[in-house]
Amino acid sequence: MTMLGPLGFTAPWLLLGLLALPVLWVILRAVPPAPIRRMFPGVVLLLGLKDEEQVTDRTPWWLLLLRMLAVAAVIVGLAGPVLNPQEDRAAEAGGGPLLVVMDASWSSATDWRQRREALESLLARAERQDRTVALMRLTAPEAPRFQVAGVLQSRLGGILPEPWEPDAARVEQAISLLPEENFDTFWMSDGLDRESRETMLAALEARGTVTVFESPRAHYALTPPRFEDGHVLLTLRRLRPGPEAEVSVAGHGLDPAGNPAVLVRNRVIFEQSATETELELNLPAELRARITRFEIEGAGSAGAVALPDDSLRRREVALIAGNENREGLELLSPLHFLNKALAPTADILDGTLEDVLPANPDVIVLADVATLAPGEEDEISEWLDKGGTLLRFAGPRLAASDVSRSEEDPLMPVRLRAGGRSVGGAMSWGEPKALAPFTEDSPFYGLEIPEDVTVTSQVMAQPDPTLASRVIAQLTDGTPLVTRKRVGQGQVVLFHVTANAEWSSLPLSGLFVQMLERLAVSSMPASPAPEDLAGTVWQPIRVLDGFGRVVDAGNLPGVAGEDLLAEPLGPELQPGLYQGEDRSLARNVVTADTVLEPAVWPERITVEGLSRPQETPLAGWLLALAVALLLADVIASLALSGRLGGARAKGGATAAVLIAALALGAVPTDVRAQGAQGDQAAPEAEEGQGEEVRGDDAAAILAASEVTLAHVLTGDRELDDLAEAGLRGLSETLFFRTSVEPADAVGVDLETDELAFFPMLYWPVTPSQPMPSDAAYAKLNEYLRSGGMILFDTRDADVAGYGTASPEGRKLRDLAAPLDIPPLEPVPQDHVLTRTFYLLQDFPGRYTSRDVWVEAAPPDAEQVEGMPFRNLNDNVTPVVIGGNDWAAAWAMDERGNPLVRIGSGFAGERQREIAYRFGVNLVMHVLTGNYKSDQVHVPALLDRLGQ
Numbered sequence: 001m002t003m004l005g006p007l008g009f010t011a012p013w014l015l016l017g018l019l020a021l022p023v024l025w026v027i028l029r030a031v032p033p034a035p036i037r038r039m040f041p042g043v044v045l046l047l048g049l050k051d052e053e054q055v056t057d058r059t060p061w062w063l064l065l066l067r068m069l070a071v072a073a074v075i076v077g078l079a080g081p082v083l084n085p086q087e088d089r090a091a092e093a094g095g096g097p098l099l100v101v102m103d104a105s106w107s108s109a110t111d112w113r114q115r116r117e118a119l120e121s122l123l124a125r126a127e128r129q130d131r132t133v134a135l136m137r138l139t140a141p142e143a144p145r146f147q148v149a150g151v152l153q154s155r156l157g158g159i160l161p162e163p164w165e166p167d168a169a170r171v172e173q174a175i176s177l178l179p180e181e182n183f184d185t186f187w188m189s190d191g192l193d194r195e196s197r198e199t200m201l202a203a204l205e206a207r208g209t210v211t212v213f214e215s216p217r218a219h220y221a222l223t224p225p226r227f228e229d230g231h232v233l234l235t236l237r238r239l240r241p242g243p244e245a246e247v248s249v250a251g252h253g254l255d256p257a258g259n260p261a262v263l264v265r266n267r268v269i270f271e272q273s274a275t276e277t278e279l280e281l282n283l284p285a286e287l288r289a290r291i292t293r294f295e296i297e298g299a300g301s302a303g304a305v306a307l308p309d310d311s312l313r314r315r316e317v318a319l320i321a322g323n324e325n326r327e328g329l330e331l332l333s334p335l336h337f338l339n340k341a342l343a344p345t346a347d348i349l350d351g352t353l354e355d356v357l358p359a360n361p362d363v364i365v366l367a368d369v370a371t372l373a374p375g376e377e378d379e380i381s382e383w384l385d386k387g388g389t390l391l392r393f394a395g396p397r398l399a400a401s402d403v404s405r406s407e408e409d410p411l412m413p414v415r416l417r418a419g420g421r422s423v424g425g426a427m428s429w430g431e432p433k434a435l436a437p438f439t440e441d442s443p444f445y446g447l448e449i450p451e452d453v454t455v456t457s458q459v460m461a462q463p464d465p466t467l468a469s470r471v472i473a474q475l476t477d478g479t480p481l482v483t484r485k486r487v488g489q490g491q492v493v494l495f496h497v498t499a500n501a502e503w504s505s506l507p508l509s510g511l512f513v514q515m516l517e518r519l520a521v522s523s524m525p526a527s528p529a530p531e532d533l534a535g536t537v538w539q540p541i542r543v544l545d546g547f548g549r550v551v552d553a554g555n556l557p558g559v560a561g562e563d564l565l566a567e568p569l570g571p572e573l574q575p576g577l578y579q580g581e582d583r584s585l586a587r588n589v590v591t592a593d594t595v596l597e598p599a600v601w602p603e604r605i606t607v608e609g610l611s612r613p614q615e616t617p618l619a620g621w622l623l624a625l626a627v628a629l630l631l632a633d634v635i636a637s638l639a640l641s642g643r644l645g646g647a648r649a650k651g652g653a654t655a656a657v658l659i660a661a662l663a664l665g666a667v668p669t670d671v672r673a674q675g676a677q678g679d680q681a682a683p684e685a686e687e688g689q690g691e692e693v694r695g696d697d698a699a700a701i702l703a704a705s706e707v708t709l710a711h712v713l714t715g716d717r718e719l720d721d722l723a724e725a726g727l728r729g730l731s732e733t734l735f736f737r738t739s740v741e742p743a744d745a746v747g748v749d750l751e752t753d754e755l756a757f758f759p760m761l762y763w764p765v766t767p768s769q770p771m772p773s774d775a776a777y778a779k780l781n782e783y784l785r786s787g788g789m790i791l792f793d794t795r796d797a798d799v800a801g802y803g804t805a806s807p808e809g810r811k812l813r814d815l816a817a818p819l820d821i822p823p824l825e826p827v828p829q830d831h832v833l834t835r836t837f838y839l840l841q842d843f844p845g846r847y848t849s850r851d852v853w854v855e856a857a858p859p860d861a862e863q864v865e866g867m868p869f870r871n872l873n874d875n876v877t878p879v880v881i882g883g884n885d886w887a888a889a890w891a892m893d894e895r896g897n898p899l900v901r902i903g904s905g906f907a908g909e910r911q912r913e914i915a916y917r918f919g920v921n922l923v924m925h926v927l928t929g930n931y932k933s934d935q936v937h938v939p940a941l942l943d944r945l946g947q
Helices: 012-029 041-046 061-078 106-128 149-153 168-177 196-205 285-290 336-342 353-359 374-385 396-400 510-521 619-640 649-665 695-705 717-737 774-785 807-816 886-890 905-928 935-945
Strands: 002-004 007-009 081-083 098-102 132-137 184-188 210-213 220-222 226-228 231-238 245-254 260-270 276-281 291-296 315-321 346-349 363-367 389-393 471-474 480-487 490-495 537-544 550-552 576-579 584-587 606-608 710-712 746-748 760-764 789-793 824-826 853-855 879-882
Touching: 012 061, 061 619, 098 106, 098 196, 106 132, 106 149, 106 184, 132 149, 168 196, 184 196, 196 210, 220 291, 231 245, 231 260, 260 276, 260 285, 285 291, 315 336, 315 353, 336 346, 336 510, 353 363, 353 374, 374 480, 374 490, 389 510, 710 717, 717 746, 717 760, 717 886, 717 905, 760 886, 760 905, 774 789, 789 807, 789 886, 807 879, 886 905
Parallel strands: 098 132, 098 184, 184 210, 210 606, 315 346, 315 363, 363 389, 389 490, 710 746, 710 760, 760 789, 789 879
Antiparallel strands: 002 007, 007 081, 220 231, 226 231, 231 276, 245 260, 245 291, 471 480, 480 490, 537 550, 537 576, 576 584, 824 853, 853 879
């Protein structure tokens, strides 16, 4: 390739054709010699006559210049010009096959788009040089096959990063797959140092030159969350030391309505030159239990996402006693020692069974509670089936009752003997009994038993064939002390002694606290060793992809317990959340022991960054310019010859110049808003009604002359019809309730239609709708900046995180990524959208979730005394994002009847009414902005609000 400034030419010899331009200029300027002039008397008769058609005897200079430019554009275009061509260092070494090696790990995902662009540039150069190319990913090595660059370029869309690193075994496998022939290498590094790099580099250098592509961008990682001293601790790391930097950490989970939401967001500062920082979160137990993942916002890699498991969540334990506390005798209270033992590690719930069961606690403790009401038994049984733990303690009431005597009670683990047993007391023989060592199958296995722990009284279990399998702790004489049985997904556990010190010294010991932690706080230690999981199988529930997105595990096979924590991540063991028999464990990409070190390359290796000018071939543009210039030349020639309606030469020249300018600079815009008939064009004018009006012009005139609501066409005919019916119903509501009289709603094609005519676009989101083009996004951004508003509706109630919980949510993120959208927040209670026409606090559609996202208020927006609301955004929020399926709630047929059933009875109709009111508020907000924030409305609003 020959370079000329920022331009490169693949066929530079064709530029010699430019030398012919002066000759062509002379030829075109040449004219036949003028005729000899002779006076003829009869010519006097022709004086006064004027020839309407005149032909010039010399080509105008501007037409010659137009032709020269057209010829020059053809010559330069055929020479293969390329803007910002990339220098090929491998070509300097002699060319030959080219192998692209990609680490393709989670650290590469941060700037994967730039890597794709760099790879496309490499393949374009290789194609120009007729070089064969092969690609190898070290995270999933396969034998490279050298082929034409164009074939590999067509497969780039399926090449993605993996959520793990290339370990030594995979690198050795990749080396064994390298061909024996010589080739050059472009190594796209993820920037992380690992021991296997030197081995791989030596193998590649043995076969040719190696050039490394490595991004200087900061790479962030997040370690798994830890729960210590009542706080959630997160450790953040970055690859290289640098200046002070600020990042945002978000905790995602489910809101009370069950919708994905950002539950917590905090800013974290990396001090100058620091590579590690820590975030401490003090979260309520209820909120902490809802969090499903933490992530560093904007990092876009699996290493910046941490999944919590059961080890993070504090258990909610409900304590219920069979008798009331004795006034002034707290040590004799059945719940005193339980409170002391559980308070540091669990959240205690107080109240009756009727009060605590709706809160769905993890554990319910019944201290000497003998008899339960039938309704309570049914509710507890249902709660047990879903995974609850019922922890019971014996006592005088239970010993004196008939519970679980003749037959086993569903809420007791064993049958009991009548009366009980008393040892070591004044009225009994023998010494108090000690505890026997815990067996390996007991959840208490490994706990040390103090010598001073003794038992003086207990309730006795009735011998039974199943008794031995249900004993998890016993006394030295073999009598059961703690028994357990499974009920559905939950369990029932009985301590055969009291929860206070009346029957034993167990509640006075540290062993009591440890036993309760094993039962009520977790079923096993928070961080089990691999050998502790031997013999178990863990099923993946959700896994992470390379970009840090949480996806369903699908049909991935289960993982052996001993491999879950010990084996390196890979296709068989992907990072994610794994479910065991009675708990879940998270396997994250980055662990507490992970150390991020930047890769260091030898001085002989050329290292290039990914931030490079993009190669742009110009041949097509220049040839298109030549065609446009020649078209302008044809029109100008016809004008000069008087064949365009008898125009004079001077007028023809002016017209030709204007036509040439239009051909060069104008971009045709098809203002063709779709009507209610979808893709059908407006019918032609009927006979006798004058000149025909084009359908697109008529639609544009109609949309510009009246308020017209529009919806984005998705390609799904059923959904588009429903959106049209929804806007029809909203238009009818506006017509009858307000002074706004909208025209018929229309569907718009983002690629062809002009958007400026519509104050609001309703955009229903489907997983299959195509992505708009760059030109469409440019129109959309201009529409948003000029005061338009888009109502995004995922129609799945996924209104909080609008991203990853559903296919529609993920599609919304892809659709909205190129848009110029300001920071968003859920609609605050004093937002002007809540009072533009109706006073509202909920915005239901087909679904009833309140979380609707609008432009965030300015940081300095404060409540002013005497005002019921803040002065928020001065303009219309450019986007409103939700998932309540408003079109379904608004939809009407031609006769005004609802098309979609909403709820049932009066509640459903009330929900539809509120949906209509939200639609009215939305349109009035678009048309009036912050008008209802003006001071003049305060008295009326205060009166309506009852203040």
